[in-house]
Amino acid sequence: MPDFHLIGCDFTSRPTRRKPIVLALGSLSGGRIVLSKLERLDSLDAFGLWLCQPHAWIGAFDFPFGLPRALVEQLGWPTQWDACMRHYASLSREAIRATFAAFCDARPAGAKFAHRKTDGPAGSSPSMKWVNPPVAFMLHAGVPRLLGAGAHLPGLHEGDVARVALEGYPGLLAREVLGRRSYKSDTAAKQTPDRLIARKDLITALEHGQTRLGLRLKLTHAQRDALADDASGDSLDATLCLLQAAWAQVRHEQGAPRYGLPVDLDPLEGWIVSA
Template sequence: MSEGVGLLLGCDFSSAPTRKKPIVLALGSSSGGRVQLSKLQQVDSLDGFEAWLQQPAGWIGAFDFPFGLPRELVLHLGWPGGWPALMAHYAGLSRADIRSTFAAFCDARPVGGKFAHRATDGPAGASPSMKWVNPPVAYMLHAGVPRLLAAGVYLPGLHEGDHTRVALEGYPGLLAREILGQRSYKSDDKAKQTPERLIARKDLITALEHGQTRLKLRLKLTHAQRDRLVDDASGDSLDAVLCLMQAAWAQERHAQGVSCYGLPADVDPLEGWIITA
């Protein structure tokens, strides 16, 4: 891969990728507060995703799936209390096992407090990582994290690995909400791919290009890239680029000597943390 060690990666993930709904990788680089998108790459299988991760090239990536489960949930279920052992146990379950176990946990709890949350969910505004529908982030964790581990990458705060390939948990919704508030910019449902959402995507991209977020980074796009991000009404390409911006922020923190790529010092080593939250 020609991008080299300075490569940045933003990943919009799917736990069941297909040609119609692939995993989208936004590849780029950052210099002087400007983040250049070099290309968008689509991966239509989990095997293809794992093969990409295993390439011998350096990168810092932000991946849009949870890297951990709520401590409260893990303790209640009596699952392993160390992250590597917990992930090995979790990888060994089927999706049906996960759904039935988590549904039983939720059914036994009061309305309004069905799910257990990680400490990062509140600041990030993220769905609980034990959710199995809308979005099925529990299945995304199940499909994604074991492949990061199999590829031998480094997960700061959670797991040692190859320090030239750095995987961080990203969340595009965190950055999008900072710009758009509650305005929606995407939908997989054709009927909901409205002019309002198109305008929201344009506004979101313009704000990123002008550096109008607390990350203080400016996105650099070609006209063709901008058109592609606007035209992808699913928002998958734009979500990958939002994760790319989070990876660039982490790279900048690391270059400034901030430990753990800008993750908080007191991150729960079982739960993990969403970068920039």
């Protein structure tokens, strides 16, 4: 077994060298998550190739795995997950934007977007959102590459059970510790001392196991500095997803079905792990 049996992924739908996909790789040892390394991938092709390497893993990926049922049904798209994802992958981003904008325009103020059931407990953005953040495009870019790697998506898609992909969301754990304090920004002018302090507070809480997951993060001094110094928050977000993947592994080892996801999850919408 490799030393990075667990993966946390901070994802972007348009990766570049300046804004790459970040993977936090690690393992679980005696109730502590050991961060092995951070890896950066500057293209979607590199991400797809990385997933196809001959490793066994459980990963939490920070992008939606499904669309709201209300949206899919109103658009007349397939309501079986595999067929829906094939249809979605066949569309251009421009077509997705136009379709979702028209859907929103036809709905009343205050209820423009359709939501998944997981959005409430997770506090997540609707997976049909195409701006700030463009999670609809993240789904469009990410899910086909998981499928291309033969991954198993519990409750949604039967695949290789040696590669288990779960939908992660770092904001779920970050808010538990920090409340509404901001800890990151991609804009240099907003990378303030207050946000640095928030990142350090969050890292300390993770090291002490002060989240609902009850798991402690083990870091070297250099790793702690690297997580704090990444003002974009991408390295820290990948690490938060790593903790969610570890929680799923623990739940699986305890005999929980679907790696701790609800047994009654909507098989079209999916669910955010640990929500």
